[in-house]
Amino acid sequence: MDIRFVAAGSGDVLAVMAGEGGELLASAQALDTATGGRLSKAAKAARFTGGPGQVVDVLAPEGVDFSRILVIGLGKLDAANGLAVERWAGHAVKRTLTSGAEKLVLQPEALPGVSKADAGAHAALGARLAAYRFDTYRTKLKPEQKPTLTTVEVALEGPAAARARADQDAAVVEGVFFARDLVSEPPNVLYPESFAERLRDLETIGVEVEILEPATMEKLGMGALLGVAQGSARPARLVSMKWNGSSSKNAKPIALVGKGVTFDTGGISLKPGAGMDEMKGDMGGAAAVAGAMKAIALRKAKANVVGVVALVENMPGPNAQRPGDIV
Incomplete structure (x- = not known):
């Protein structure tokens, strides 16, 4: 999806802001006046209160360069911050991503703290x-499931300043998507060895990656981790990721540690079958650390950071760890 910064936008759908009580912000007020009160009337009919994420979808009248107008709530304006704006834009994208619209225009406003x-x-x-999707294994999509949105324009005065600020966030997006991809993979694809190899790819952007195998882990006394792995045919891995971006020789590193149980059946103490498929998400902590390390490296952060993830699959089996074992 292409993101553009413009002084004035045009497209299929326009998203504007409103605060608590249905208060229309400047762009929405101007549009409401130009349309003879169309937005305020629609908001009143829908009992719109301007709560966070609340949306009024208005068909645009003749003379407006859009087919639809989305009035989206921010909640209390005196408490609205950057995260509130992100969520506001996210609601707009989710509303239009598969709607048939190809171009969305966002009109953000300055807020008390932004x-x-x-x-x-x-x-x-x-x-x-909000535009992220994990469609890797989907072979068929119904027409209404296919994304149609290709372009988002952020329309505001002084677009260059916003573009420069947004360029700094590109690395964060890459890190978040990396983490989301890892969490979304099925456990027969993402297991300790394959997870570790994906992390090795971070070497291409300057991260030092060290992968420990069971023999080394045993020498280091990592009995608790190895105990969890006993019931699985997949051997455990411990991965250390280092980013040395500080110019100071005395800078202490920041340490990030993530849990990476790629599938957690509960081992011999088997979990209930209902919802068992969701246990692939027990490696979300490791994915978050991996995503953070990618973002840190892409931003070329001036800090020393170490990320450590313990990767293991917890399965029942003849060698599975028993409750009460000393490891």
Whole structure:
């Protein structure tokens, strides 16, 4: 999806802001006046209160360069921050992603604690994150499931400043998508060895990656981790990722540690069958650390950071760890 920053946008759908109580912000107020009160009337009919994520979808009248107008709530304006703007933009993208619309225009406003340039950057970040999809294994999509949205324009005064601010977020988006991809993979594809190899790819962007195998882990006394792995045919891995970006020789590293149980059946203490498929998500902590390391490296952060993830599959079996074992 292409994100653009413009002074004035045009497209299929326009998204504007409203606060608590249905208060229309400047762009929405101007549009409401130009359309003879169309937005305020629609908001009243829908009992719109401007709560976070609440949406009024209005068919645009003749003379407006859009087919639809989305009035999306921010909640309390005095408490609205950058995250609120990201969520506002995210709601707009989710509303239009598969709607048939090809182009969405976001009109963010300056808020009490957010400048207009920062609001534009946050809107772009929220749009990018909301457009994420994991369709790797989907072979068929119904027409109504296929994304149609190809372009998002962030329309505001001084678009260059917002674009410069948003460029700094590109690495964050890459890191978040990396983590989301890892969490979304099925456990027969992402297991300790394959997870570790995906992390080795971070070497291409300057991360030092060290992968420990069971023999080394045993020498280091990692009995608890190896005990969990006993019931699985998949051997455990421990991965250390290092980013040395500080210019100071005395800078202490920041340490990030993530749990990486790629599938957790509960081992010999088997979990209930209902919802068992969701146990692939027990490696979400490791995915978060991996995503953070990717973002840190892509941003070329001026800090020393170490990310450590313990990767293991917890399965029942003749060698599975028993409750009460000393490891």
